Amino acid sequence: MSALSDLLPSEAVRLDVLAADWKEAVRDAGELLVATGVTTADYTAEMVRNVEENGPYIVIAPGFALAHARPSPAVLRTGMSWLRLAEPVEFGHESNDPVNLVVALAAEDAAAHTAAMASLARLLSDPGTARALREAPTPRALHAVLAGPQDVRTPAKQAPAGPAVHKILTVCGNGVGTSLFLKNTLEQVLDRWKWSKYVTVEATDTISAKGKASEAVAILTSREIARTLGDVGVPVRVVEDFTSTTEVDAVLRDTYDV
Numbered sequence: 001m002s003a004l005s006d007l008l009p010s011e012a013v014r015l016d017v018l019a020a021d022w023k024e025a026v027r028d029a030g031e032l033l034v035a036t037g038v039t040t041a042d043y044t045a046e047m048v049r050n051v052e053e054n055g056p057y058i059v060i061a062p063g064f065a066l067a068h069a070r071p072s073p074a075v076l077r078t079g080m081s082w083l084r085l086a087e088p089v090e091f092g093h094e095s096n097d098p099v100n101l102v103v104a105l106a107a108e109d110a111a112a113h114t115a116a117m118a119s120l121a122r123l124l125s126d127p128g129t130a131r132a133l134r135e136a137p138t139p140r141a142l143h144a145v146l147a148g149p150q151d152v153r154t155p156a157k158q159a160p161a162g163p164a165v166h167k168i169l170t171v172c173g174n175g176v177g178t179s180l181f182l183k184n185t186l187e188q189v190l191d192r193w194k195w196s197k198y199v200t201v202e203a204t205d206t207i208s209a210k211g212k213a214s215e216a217v218a219i220l221t222s223r224e225i226a227r228t229l230g231d232v233g234v235p236v237r238v239v240e241d242f243t244s245t246t247e248v249d250a251v252l253r254d255t256y257d258v
Contacts, residue, residue, distance in 0.1 A: 029104035038079030055224035060242035068177035121184035
């Protein structure tokens, strides 16, 4: 699996860019993918269309959008780009607007970038590291922060009663971007609780989630995707900040009443 430094070269980083609106911001991030040989221009259009069709669920944390689309022939190889805006723009998200950081992800498949997403989720879950990433003055400084500290362990909670293994689904429109990011944050919390052997987490998309809901004890997702899913027979928990282990911790406590 690829590391962040492999997926995000300095050439794919632009800082303090002016964008008129969210579409221009996503297109600028997409142009960096094209310029570094990760995608064709068609993928940029697919990222814009994803938001138009599914809403601003890609704004997964305050000020932070993870732009992506499904794996397609427009993806030449797995990679990322990093676009920091000089002035924030509105995506239409109820709680996480405005956005001043757009990270674009292009994946050949659902597994190629899991290690990098896990690393980025850990980095952004730490407020100090997240601030350093947002304020990095140069691409080189950004890369230095990306090699930052790991999460700190915390005491275990009482393990869930019942079957030896429970499943929680994290869901997004495409199953390879924001749902994977939320999966990594949830797994950080489960690891801290020492519940990882009792609860498995699967990242998936809205269509697959409806078929797999009966296998799960709960679904974690964004407000926009929760509306799309509707009643699937299991609790659907909304997470506003996909980088917040504190919020995900609270959602997990509510799910298991601990």
